[in-house]
Amino acid sequence: MSGEIEVTGLSFAYTGGPPVLHQVDLKVATGSRLAVLGANGSGKSTLLRCLSGALRPTGGQIVIGGNELSHTRAGLREHRHRLQLITQDPDDQLFSASVREDVSFGPVNQGLTDDEVRARCDEALDLLAATHLAERPTHQLSFGERKRVAIAGAVAMRPSVLVLDEPTAGLDPAAGQEATAALDRLHAAGTTLVMATHDVDLALAWADEIAVLTAGSVTQGAPAVLLDDDHTLATARLRRPWVLAVAARLGLPPDTVRDEASLLAALSPGA
């Protein structure tokens, strides 16, 4: 199933409020990874919630895998099979007594058989390295474990697009790396991934493209270009990723480095 995202002329304002998104265009190829960056209040969560169908845009079009998002009951139901949103706060998404029940919720609603539901649940928990949590009551889980289970619940729906709002926020460094490793496994399986984040180092290391939100507009492009551009960084209140700052000091081209490993390789090419 195609996971291509095509957003055209998307506008949104909360009732009685100023425009948050103004004529936003966005294109994400099937299976690629987009990081959405921007200052606090720039509209990242609003954009993601428009993509998920939770908010109804005041203008524009959202097309996923060739299907235009329709806000009818049937349209939204179909849309949820294609695209799943994981919100910042896992407690928005967990409401069953046990982890297994929670992760099974979507597949049960999809009308799958008991065997299929169990297989989907096991597969999703395995992908999130959360199999050991399966029989735990959700209310006893730590914040990081709840985040992991919330992602597993979305993965169990086998969407072609997964949209994550700050999936690594509030996680310790190891849990953050485990979360990105799980996203790498989903990427390898062909899922289109969109992630809002404040972590410029992660965006550079992880994303194929980035979208920077400023004053309701989006600039989309290559991470090594936009995250090395003084004007973009200043207007979006972003910091230059540390590897790009080091690369500039050493005179290395920015598109040769994206993380610590590639920086070290660029410093000793023969090693």
Ligand SMILES: Nc1ncnc2c1ncn2[C@@H]1O[C@H](COP(=O)(O)OP(=O)(O)OP(=O)(O)O)[C@@H](O)[C@H]1O
């Ligand atoms: N339910 C709401 N009603 C009215 N205004 C809202 C609502 N939710 C968000 N806003 C406003 O919309 C704007 C964009 O908010 P949004 O949460 O999308 O930004 P964000 O980029 O995700 O921010 P952060 O980085 O702080 O999470 C802000 O000015 C915010 O105050």
